[in-house]
Amino acid sequence: MDKQHYLMNAGIPLQIEASMPIPWSSDQSFFNPNSSVDHHFDSDAFALRHLIGKLDRSSPAALPSLAADPGFAERAAKFSCFGSRSFNGRTSSPPGSATPGQSMVALPRVASSPSLKLNGSPPPRNRKLPGSGANSNEESSVSEQIPSGETGSNSRKRKSASRGKNKDHRSNSPKEAEEDENLKRSKQTENCENEQECNENKTNQKPPEPPKDYIHVRARRGQATDSHSLAERVRREKISERMKLLQDLVPGCNKVTGKALMLDEIINYVQSLQRQVEFLSMKLASVNPDMENLLSKDMYQQSTSLPQQMYPLDSSSPAYYHHHQNVQQQQLHSTNISSVDPLPLDASLGIQIDGFAQNLPQQFPAFTEDDLHSIVQMGFIHNTVQNQTSNMKVEL
Amino acid sequence: MQNSSSSSSLMVKQEFFTKWKKGLKIYSAFNKEMTIMERKRAIKLSADVAIASTRSATTQWSRAVVAEVSSSAAGAARIAAEEILGRKLSTERRKAQAGKKIVRRRRKAAARGAVRSSAAAVAKKVVRNRRRVLKRLIPGWKKLDEICLIKETLDYIASLQVQVDVMRHLANAGETLHHQQILL
Numbered sequence: 405m406d407k408q409h410y411l412m413n414a415g416i417p418l419q420i421e422a423s424m425p426i427p428w429s430s431d432q433s434f435f436n437p438n439s440s441v442d443h444h445f446d447s448d449a450f451a452l453r454h455l456i457g458k459l460d461r462s463s464p465a466a467l468p469s470l471a472a473d474p475g476f477a478e479r480a481a482k483f484s485c486f487g488s489r490s491f492n493g494r495t496s497s498p499p500g501s502a503t504p505g506q507s508m509v510a511l512p513r514v515a516s517s518p519s520l521k522l523n524g525s526p527p528p529r530n531r532k533l534p535g536s537g538a539n540s541n542e543e544s545s546v547s548e549q550i551p552s553g554e555t556g557s558n559s560r561k562r563k564s565a566s567r568g569k570n571k572d573h574r575s576n577s578p579k580e581a582e583e584d585e586n587l588k589r590s591k592q593t594e595n596c597e598n599e600q601e602c603n604e605n606k607t608n609q610k611p612p613e614p615p616k617d618y619i620h621v622r623a624r625r626g627q628a629t630d631s632h633s634l635a636e637r638v639r640r641e642k643i644s645e646r647m648k649l650l651q652d653l654v655p656g657c658n659k660v661t662g663k664a665l666m667l668d669e670i671i672n673y674v675q676s677l678q679r680q681v682e683f684l685s686m687k688l689a690s691v692n693p694d695m696e697n698l699l700s701k702d703m704y705q706q707s708t709s710l711p712q713q714m715y716p717l718d719s720s721s722p723a724y725y726h727h728h729q730n731v732q733q734q735q736l737h738s739t740n741i742s743s744v745d746p747l748p749l750d751a752s753l754g755i756q757i758d759g760f761a762q763n764l765p766q767q768f769p770a771f772t773e774d775d776l777h778s779i780v781q782m783g784f785i786h787n788t789v790q791n792q793t794s795n796m797k798v799e800l
Numbered sequence: 801m802q803n804s805s806s807s808s809s810l811m812v813k814q815e816f817f818t819k820w821k822k823g824l825k826i827y828s829a830f831n832k833e834m835t836i837m838e839r840k841r842a843i844k845l846s847a848d849v850a851i852a853s854t855r856s857a858t859t860q861w862s863r864a865v866v867a868e869v870s871s872s873a874a875g876a877a878r879i880a881a882e883e884i885l886g887r888k889l890s891t892e893r894r895k896a897q898a899g900k901k902i903v904r905r906r907r908k909a910a911a912r913g914a915v916r917s918s919a920a921a922v923a924k925k926v927v928r929n930r931r932r933v934l935k936r937l938i939p940g941w942k943k944l945d946e947i948c949l950i951k952e953t954l955d956y957i958a959s960l961q962v963q964v965d966v967m968r969h970l971a972n973a974g975e976t977l978h979h980q981q982i983l984l
Contacts, residue, residue: 639946639947642947646954649954650950650953650957653954653957653958663927664930667934670934670957671934674934674937677960677961681844681963682844684964684967684968685843685844685847685967687975688843689837689840691971691975691978
């Protein structure tokens with residue numbers, strides 16, 4: 405499922421870009437709390453998609469594609485550390501007390517996320533840190549995007565109200581002092597790669613003015629607040645967030661915990677995929693005496709307009725049967741064939757293979773039922789898939 | 801949701817498939833008779849360029865694949881790759897990549913001293929080694945730093961899955977056809 409999400413995203417990079425030509429300009433009003441229309445978008449994830457896409461300027465198509473999927477984006481949102489612009493947009497107009505409260509609201513969601521590995525999160529937040537300067541905060545976490553904060557605010561307001569109030573005191577006083585620093589940093593980040601943005605912007609305060617996009621990071625409670633460790637922490641969180649996504653993509657990785665084992669699995673998987681490509685290309689080279697099969701397929705496909713449906717078929721053999729006579733198909737319903745396919749296939753190449761299959765009569769004598777049955781009996785059957793029957797009917 | 805995600809992955813697969821066929825067509829136009837190894841190389845190269853082109857040079861690995869092909873390919877391969885990509889390949893080697901430069905940071909840990917045998921340090925070393933191994937698997941690994949590595953791995957794995965899917969289906973179809981040929 406997740407792999408499909410990823411591929412979905414990868415498949416429509418252009419569409420996404422076309423649909424949001426100026427993502428940030430629309431975001432400005434979105435994040436303005438004073439605007440009556442708080443939610444331009446339907447869901448958090450959609451907004452996150454914009455932010456993710458905007459954030460990674462270096463690969464504009466890859467990351468929007470990567471994160472276009474709502475599920476993916478939601479997961480990434482929990483772990484991600486961007487969204488500063490939302491803060492900046494917020495702090496511009498409203499009174500200072502409102503934003504910290506709201507921004508603090510975002511934090512508990514982040515704080516409760518297991519992936520961020522908050523230290524000292526259980527202890528009560530009302531306690532002030534001994535010896536903490538004016539600039540230090542009681543708790544810190546990666547600031548989340550406002551959309552997620554907003555939607556979660558109603559449920560979380562009570563939980564974080566006290567936290568917010570505590571922050572409030574601290575946030576107001578050093579705000580002006582940090583303003584210049586933030587602006588300077590924001591200018592820096594304009595030129596930086598997005599990967600480094602988190603590291604560069606380790607401000608403890610939201611500036612009152614909306615600088616360009618940069619990442620807010622707060623020092624965690626009980627942690628050192630110097631810039632290096634903050635940057636380290638942000639970097640680590642980013643890495644762990646991405647590792648989680650990898651975990652979803654690589655089959656069999658969910659049971660494994662720990663970076664070393666997971667990396668091991670990933671390495672094995674990548675190697676196996678590469679070897680499979682080699683093997684399959686060799687197999688294809690040996691099966692086709694010439695490329696004529698592929699060429700004829702190509703010609704056929706251009707002449708056919710096949711419907712873009714979802715075929716949860718995961719073998720080519722049933723696809724063959726689709727295009728034969730109805731009589732054959734009726735009989736074939738009872739002999740569903742599917743090849744063993746370890747990878748979960750959401751939509752197979754039904755369309756391509758259908759094109760291929762339809763071309764066969766031109767090259768070979770027409771199939772008869774007996775031929776197909778004999779193929780079946782040759783041991784081609786590995787599994788029978790129930791839903792294939794229904795899909796075959798749909799295709800009719 | 802399922803439909804949309806499946807349909808878009810289907811789109812990726814179709815895009816890959818058409819590009820791949822394009823490349824193979826060019827190969828077969830060049831020489832009708834190819835040895836099996838030549839065919840295999842042709843298939844693999846076309847597939848690699850096709851799957852890299854589906855990313856439109858947005859990821860590091862796809863750029864690296866294209867760069868590798870453009871520097872080492874000749875004749876039919878080059879033309880096939882150009883056709884798939886829709887553009888001319890740069891023939892001269894690029895001296896300084898405009899992309900990321902990896903700054904080797906002096907490891908402060910080395911300065912910190914001798915407590916190396918602790919469990920955490922050993923674990924860190926293991927993880928670091930594995931990261932290095934993973935890095936070398938991905939095309940264009942020289943330019944990947946740690947954060948990019950994981951992102952590139954994500955993208956690369958997904959693309960490899962698409963490639964393997966398509967190829968496997970094609971191989972199955974071809975095999976079935978072959979068997980039918982035997983029967984008839």
